[in-house]
Amino acid sequence: MMENLVVIGNGMAPGRMLEHLLETSRGRYAVTIFNAEPRVNYDRIMLSPVLSGEKSYEQIIIHGDGWYIKNGITLYKGHKIVAIDRDAKTVTSDHGVVESYDKLVIATGSVPFILPVPGHNLPGVLSYRDLDDVNAMLLAAQSRAKAVVIGGGLLGLEAAAGLEAQGMDVTVLHLMPTLMERQLDPAAGYLLQRAIEDRGIKVICKANTKSILGDRKVEGVELADGRIIPATLVVMAAGIKPNAGLAKAAGIATNRGILVDAGMQTSDPDIYSVGECAEVGGHVYGLVAPLYEMARVAAAHLADGKSTAAFVHNDTPTKLKVTGIELFSLGDFADGEDRHEIVLRDASAGVYKRLVLKDNRIIGTVLYGETADGAWFNDLKKKQVDISDMRDTLIFGQAYQGGTPLDPMAAVAVLPDDAEICGCNGVCKGKIVGAIQEKGLTSLDDVRAHTKASASCGSCTGLVEQLMSLTLGEAFNPTAVQPMCGCTSLGHDDVRRLIKAKSLKNIYAVMQELEWSTSCGCAKCRPALNYYLVCDWPGEYADDYQSRFINERVHANIQKNGTYSVVPRMWGGVTSANELRAIADVVDKFNIPTVKVTGGQRIDMLGVKKEDLPAVWADLGKAGFVSGHAYAKGLRTVKTCVGTDWCRFGTQDSTGFGIRIEKFMWGSWTPAKVKMAVSGCPRNCAEATCKDVGVICVDSGYEIHFAGAAGLDIKGTEVLGLVKTEDEALEVIVALVQMYREQARYLERIYKWAKRVTTDEIRRQILDDIEKRRGFYERFIHSQKFAQVDPWSERVSGLHKHEFKPMATIGIADAAE
Amino acid sequence: MSWTLIGSITDIPRRGARCVETPRGKVAVFRTAEDRIFAIEDHCPHKGGPLSQGIVHGAAVTCPLHNWVISLETGKALGADEGSVRAIPIKLEGEQLFIALASEAKAHRAA
Ligand code: SRM
Ligand SMILES: Cc1cc2nc3c(=O)[nH]c(=O)nc-3n(C[C@H](O)[C@H](O)[C@H](O)COP(=O)(O)OP(=O)(O)OC[C@H]3O[C@@H](n4cnc5c(N)ncnc54)[C@H](O)[C@@H]3O)c2cc1C
Ligand code: SF4
Ligand code: FES
Numbered sequence: 011m012m013e014n015l016v017v018i019g020n021g022m023a024p025g026r027m028l029e030h031l032l033e034t035s036r037g038r039y040a041v042t043i044f045n046a047e048p049r050v051n052y053d054r055i056m057l058s059p060v061l062s063g064e065k066s067y068e069q070i071i072i073h074g075d076g077w078y079i080k081n082g083i084t085l086y087k088g089h090k091i092v093a094i095d096r097d098a099k100t101v102t103s104d105h106g107v108v109e110s111y112d113k114l115v116i117a118t119g120s121v122p123f124i125l126p127v128p129g130h131n132l133p134g135v136l137s138y139r140d141l142d143d144v145n146a147m148l149l150a151a152q153s154r155a156k157a158v159v160i161g162g163g164l165l166g167l168e169a170a171a172g173l174e175a176q177g178m179d180v181t182v183l184h185l186m187p188t189l190m191e192r193q194l195d196p197a198a199g200y201l202l203q204r205a206i207e208d209r210g211i212k213v214i215c216k217a218n219t220k221s222i223l224g225d226r227k228v229e230g231v232e233l234a235d236g237r238i239i240p241a242t243l244v245v246m247a248a249g250i251k252p253n254a255g256l257a258k259a260a261g262i263a264t265n266r267g268i269l270v271d272a273g274m275q276t277s278d279p280d281i282y283s284v285g286e287c288a289e290v291g292g293h294v295y296g297l298v299a300p301l302y303e304m305a306r307v308a309a310a311h312l313a314d315g316k317s318t319a320a321f322v323h324n325d326t327p328t329k330l331k332v333t334g335i336e337l338f339s340l341g342d343f344a345d346g347e348d349r350h351e352i353v354l355r356d357a358s359a360g361v362y363k364r365l366v367l368k369d370n371r372i373i374g375t376v377l378y379g380e381t382a383d384g385a386w387f388n389d390l391k392k393k394q395v396d397i398s399d400m401r402d403t404l405i406f407g408q409a410y411q412g413g414t415p416l417d418p419m420a421a422v423a424v425l426p427d428d429a430e431i432c433g434c435n436g437v438c439k440g441k442i443v444g445a446i447q448e449k450g451l452t453s454l455d456d457v458r459a460h461t462k463a464s465a466s467c468g469s470c471t472g473l474v475e476q477l478m479s480l481t482l483g484e485a486f487n488p489t490a491v492q493p494m495c496g497c498t499s500l501g502h503d504d505v506r507r508l509i510k511a512k513s514l515k516n517i518y519a520v521m522q523e524l525e526w527s528t529s530c531g532c533a534k535c536r537p538a539l540n541y542y543l544v545c546d547w548p549g550e551y552a553d554d555y556q557s558r559f560i561n562e563r564v565h566a567n568i569q570k571n572g573t574y575s576v577v578p579r580m581w582g583g584v585t586s587a588n589e590l591r592a593i594a595d596v597v598d599k600f601n602i603p604t605v606k607v608t609g610g611q612r613i614d615m616l617g618v619k620k621e622d623l624p625a626v627w628a629d630l631g632k633a634g635f636v637s638g639h640a641y642a643k644g645l646r647t648v649k650t651c652v653g654t655d656w657c658r659f660g661t662q663d664s665t666g667f668g669i670r671i672e673k674f675m676w677g678s679w680t681p682a683k684v685k686m687a688v689s690g691c692p693r694n695c696a697e698a699t700c701k702d703v704g705v706i707c708v709d710s711g712y713e714i715h716f717a718g719a720a721g722l723d724i725k726g727t728e729v730l731g732l733v734k735t736e737d738e739a740l741e742v743i744v745a746l747v748q749m750y751r752e753q754a755r756y757l758e759r760i761y762k763w764a765k766r767v768t769t770d771e772i773r774r775q776i777l778d779d780i781e782k783r784r785g786f787y788e789r790f791i792h793s794q795k796f797a798q799v800d801p802w803s804e805r806v807s808g809l810h811k812h813e814f815k816p817m818a819t820i821g822i823a824d825a826a827e
Numbered sequence: 828m829s830w831t832l833i834g835s836i837t838d839i840p841r842r843g844a845r846c847v848e849t850p851r852g853k854v855a856v857f858r859t860a861e862d863r864i865f866a867i868e869d870h871c872p873h874k875g876g877p878l879s880q881g882i883v884h885g886a887a888v889t890c891p892l893h894n895w896v897i898s899l900e901t902g903k904a905l906g907a908d909e910g911s912v913r914a915i916p917i918k919l920e921g922e923q924l925f926i927a928l929a930s931e932a933k934a935h936r937a938a
Contacts, residue, residue: 533889
């Protein structure tokens with residue numbers, strides 16, 4: 011007697027299972043399949059080429075109608091199973107067909123996750139799962155209108171590329187900061203985003219969909235930040251979840267998916283499950299390779315009750331099927347102490363490769379731009395090959411193994427004389443070597459000056475240095491530049507220059523284009539890069555708070571016991587009864603233990619609990635205070651004396667001018683802290699001659715000082731010059747600070763920067779060259795439009811509110827529980 | 828081991844941390860750039876600095892007080908410094924984070 015085998019679902023997994031079963035035990039079972047989709051088994055993976063027009067549905071069919079007839083399989087198309095009766099051993103379809111089984115296979119796949127936002131069921135909102143979705147998208151695309159794809163994962167990007175190929179104007183919304191973050195590290199995510207944008211698709215990361223707008227059909231998508239993106243088609247590709255509901259209702263054990271053992275058997279011995287709906291060994295899967303493995307195992311058990319075939323977990327590589335984008339990701343690519351990484355970046359070719367090793371074995375791989383070696387790396391990982399012997403050349407791929415190791419110097423040595431070294435300026439090797447020899451050049455700067463090589467984008471600096479070593483031998487010492495940190499060989503100046511030259515506008519871009527050797531930087535380079543980007547791209551760069559030191563992240567100074575100090579601005583050191591009363595009230599209300607007058611002419615409240623910070627600021631804000639930035643690499647205080655208002659020696663309104671400077675410049679971020687002072691006469695009660703910038707008022711005008719210090723070093727200021735009016739003094743001070751902002755290295759105070767650049771040069775650019783001064787001044791004003799926001803009031807109104815509270819409080823359970 | 832729900836992974840910014848108050852002191856919970864999660868005592872082995880307030884890079888955190896670098900995986904100080912903090916068992920189920928403390932504790936999620 012043939013046994014009855016019933017299969018629920020006709021996707022790729024059961025299709026493969028039946029092929030195996032027919033091979034080994036044809037005739038053992040009478041097979042009946044119920045498929046909710048009204049069609050045969052087709053290659054779901056190839057829906058993207060169908061969407062983009064590269065393939066037709068007919069081309070992606072796996073088993074045509076003839077196959078079912080030939081193999082005597084009954085296929086119920088468009089029949090959805092609505093109940094499993096395990097006692098009677100029957101299944102029932104929505105059309106009322108009842109079929110009894112000896113063995114049952116549940117292969118119901120996944121269901122797309124639909125964001126439960128308002129408007130999610132409007133006509134024009136689609137998921138991306140089956141041929142019906144693709145047909146609906148193709149229909150919508152005929153209007154050539156706007157589409158929004160929610161989700162920047164594999165499915166979302168393939169949908170976006172397909173819709174774009176069909177002539178739609180597409181925007182991808184992605185909740186996370188980088189695309190495909192589950193498969194790619196941020197560096198590769200950045201490259202991918204660039205490639206997607208290059209095809210004309212807009213990408214918005216950190217986009218939190220609030221609702222889908224529209225009256226009777228979709229008209230647009232609204233984000234949580236209030237942005238509205240018009241669209242006539244919205245594709246939700248925000249993830250999938252195993253379709254385990256039917257099994258669960260029948261009392262079969264489920265977790266995220268239908269629980270099966272390594273033999274694909276569910277908690278009911280007569281029922282198996284394969285495909286995306288099955289959960290085995292704690293994993294559920296969304297790629298076919300493991301599903302095919304499930305199919306093989308299930309077929310073996312169905313064919314032979316004593317089979318020992320067992321499912322083993324293996325990582326499956328991810329690839330994106332968008333023509334022209336090469337991307338490969340495999341395994342675990344997080345970094346850690348016991349792991350080592352090998353990173354290769356070739357910025358000009360847009361290549362990024364990263365291998366993560368543990369105990370000299372590959373555990374993860376991310377390849378972007380050049381993926382030919384993916385299979386080889388996959389193989390090494392699967393076989394757990396010890397790579398110690400090829401470690402130095404591993405990242406270059408299989409082709410380099412066994413050959414001579416790559417010595418960069420040797421590679422440069424064999425280049426012909428006419429090989430182009432500097433692409434920007436078209437300088438070849440012969441010209442550089444010739445100039446070094448003839449003119450006796452010994453430093454990189456000399457070579458830049460004489461040949462222009464490496465003087466533009468700088469990406470050939472390494473090559474030029476190698477040429478110098480080759481030509482000069484020992485005499486050349488390239489290590490003169492102090493690298494920023496262990497993550498790069500570039501110094502601060504090079505990094506600053508390249509950020510501008512290459513228009514790098516976020517940290518991932520910098521790390522990729524400048525070939526950082528780590529995937530996420532360190533506590534030294536990240537704050538520096540964040541500052542450079544804030545300074546160079548005002549309004550465009552989104553400040554990366556995770557790269558800021560805690561003080562600048564929470565806008566208060568951390569103290570030795572983990573509490574914080576709060577210093578509100580007292581403009582120019584002037585206060586009032588109301589302000590003092592407000593401070594007194596805050597101190598009482600929040601039980602602040604210490605109140606101190608600082609050396610910067612204002613009041614410090616010390617020992618505030620982190621959780622209290624927003625409430626403290628709210629009260630201070632009501633009294634008109636803003637943050638004093640006592641924690642910031644930014645403008646701190648402007649000390650003043652009482653000047654002409656009261657003092658019998660005062661020559662100008664030093665108090666008023668100090669307040670004016672502080673109100674003009676507060677909020678700006680600078681390479682290191684900036685302290686200023688204005689004294690009303692040379693008696694200098696505001697101590698202006700030991701500040702970063704100081705003003706001594708005299709009868710004939712304003713003497714502007716700079717580059718003083720009174721901390722770790724004590725140094726009197728240099729005199730920049732004398733100007734006649736307060737307006738001019740302001741412009742000079744602002745321009746000076748902007749020049750410092752644009753040129754100094756992170757954490758370098760003005761006096762150290764000035765020593766490098768020389769007082770003469772600064773005077774030339776700020777006092778003598780009026781046009782240059784205006785340029786600096788205007789750039790500062792532009793930057794202030796974005797910087798001069800009180801961080802306290804922003805946070806009182808909810809920004810980063812997660813920072814200030816513990817995420818949970820675990821108490822001793824009360825008896826009632 | 829008894830697991831206590833402390834919130835969702837999305838409560839923590841990438842390359843960031845938050846802390847959880849427990850009867851035995853604060854626990855710092857970290858999320859790396861690649862979504863790995865860790866929990867360690869929020870107490871630097873040097874002078875007790877709050878590690879949850881440091882800069883997170885790779886699978887390490889730099890203490891905000893004097894820049895010791897602590898491995899999130901082992902709780903040990905890296906580089907030349909010596910000392911370690913206790914790592915706390917943590918797991919992720921879906922988006923939910925659980926840590927394992929003594930069985931009598933229960934969590935109140937912050938709003
Ligand atoms: C509060 C205050 C001391 C006081 O009670 O008076 C103070 C407190 C701190 N100073 Fe200061 N400095 C204070 C005025 C000064 C002054 C005097 C001045 O500004 O007129 C100096 C010398 C002038 C100078 O900067 O050249 C000064 C030179 C320093 C230095 C040495 C900087 C240097 O480059 O040499 C540091 C260390 C640093 O910044 O790296 C420092 C660092 C600090 C820090 C931020 C230490 C830290 O990183 O935690 C202290 C923060 C305490 C807090 O939580 O509030 N503080 N510090 C003063 C705050 C002024 C304000 O209202 O903002
Ligand atoms: C656009 C797209 C691109 C993809 N690209 C790739 C790729 O590049 N690489 C890769 O490895 N994977 C890719 N995948 C994933 C891959 O297609 C799936 O992992 C695979 O098809 C899942 O097979 P399955 O048999 O588990 O389920 P499915 O193929 O989803 O089949 C389940 C079937 O069961 C039916 N069904 C559900 N409930 C019932 C019920 N109660 N009664 C009757 N029938 C029911 C459904 O209608 C469906 O036809 C892609 C998927 C999509 C959608
Ligand atoms: S600076 Fe000059 S004017 Fe001002 S208080 Fe001192 S002495 Fe008087
Ligand atoms: S307390 Fe952490 S480094 Fe000092």
